Amino acid sequence: MTKPAVFVENLTCSYAGKRALDGVSLTIPTGASFSLLGPNGAGKTTLINILCTLQGADSGIAMVAGVDVARHPTQARNSIGVVFQDSSLDDRLSAWENLEFHGLVYGMPARKRRQRIDAVLDLVELSDWRETVVRSFSGGMRRRLEIARALLHEPALLFLDEPTVGLDAQTRQRIWAYLDQLRRERDLTVFTTTHYIEEVEGSDQVCILDGGRIVAEGSPQSLKDEYARSWLHVVPLDAAARDTIAAAVPDCRELSHGRLAIPLAGADKVDAFLGQFGSLLAETRYEPPSLESVFLSLTGRELRDRMADRHAIEQAAGRRAGRR
Structure with a gap:
């Protein structure tokens, strides 16, 4: 019987008396595409850090590729590759030098190292830039190089912490195409945290995770079948309008930037709500049953702050205009 890629049982971890993980149990089959979701402070980073041997747990069992991460951390590290949310490349070195250093750290023989560097650079379409200093790379090129580095020593399990944040849609699609190809060819297990709902839809x-506990688990479709509902996202004209709506709809959810999410029994309820409160609203957006609505229903928060995204895009556009 094939050992699971990840096995976690009753895992707990605390900081300053506060539980970051509270009895988490989880099994991920080998070769699966797994997505871990949760609001900020839910415990996602703590769980990944424990599985990657970067910190210890207070109690419980954590195993990767059949190896206990607490008892045999070095052996566990040989089984995993990690792409962190923030870039950890040395931008003073070339693409090849970054990979060469990684191979040396993992004790790969010289011949094997050269073969694997050629293979992973070809995989992420960076062979023509092997001698180029990373400082000159675009964000997408850096992300692709980080994935190449994580795969260099042929891990059984790949951890991706927000791997495509800040990248354009085309680059995100290309990265996921690489990973899907590897899963088919090598039975690679991919463990991802992401705020892009379209990247979650393709997961097995x-x-x-919320408050250090697993609140729901399953396939995307099973989660939608059980927890999805319709929501109307609204931006009230002012604080008084917001208070009026919140008082009239006690089960609404308070979002960032003064917005509200109104639960609806169906799309036909939108007209009734707008008929009553439409004059108090500056903006509305209907959210049909989806994984996004599952996340909102279970955590009371959005998977991704769309208003913040829009603000970041506007800021970037302003910076580009200022350079012209």
Whole structure:
């Protein structure tokens, strides 16, 4: 029987008396595409850090590729590759030098190292830039190089912490195409945290973590079948309008930037709500049953702050205009 890629049982971890993980149990089959979701402070980073041997747990069992991460951390590290949310490349070195250093750290023989560097650079379409200093790379090129580095020593399990944040849609699609190809060819297990709901839809298994506990787990479709509902996202004209709506709809959810999410029994309820409160609203957006609505229903928060995204895009556009 094939050992699971990840096995976690009753895992707990605390900081300053506060539980970051509270009895988490989880099994991920080998070769699966797994997505871990949760609001900020849910415990996602703590769980990944424990599985990657970067910190210890207070109690419980954590195993990767059949290896206990607490008892045999070095052996566990040989089984995993990690792409962190923030770039950890040395931008003073070339692409080849970054990979060469990684191979040396993992004790790869020289011949094997050269073969694997050629293979992973070809995989992420960076062979023509092997001698180029990373400082000159675009964000997408850096992300692709980080994935190449994580795959260099042929891990059984790949951890991706927000791997495509800040990248354009085309680059995100290309990266996921690489990973899907590797899963088919090598039975690679991919463990991802992401705020892009379209990247979650293709997962085999989704786990939602909140307050250090697993609140839901299953395939994307099973989660939608059980928890999805319709929501109307609204931007009130002012604080008084917001208070009026919140008082009239006690089960609404308070979002960032003064917005509200109104639960609806169906799309036909939108007209009734707008008929009553439409004059108090500056903006509305209907959210049909989806994984996004599952996340909102279970955590009371959005998977991704769309208003913040829009603000970041506007800021970037302003910076580009200022350079012209």
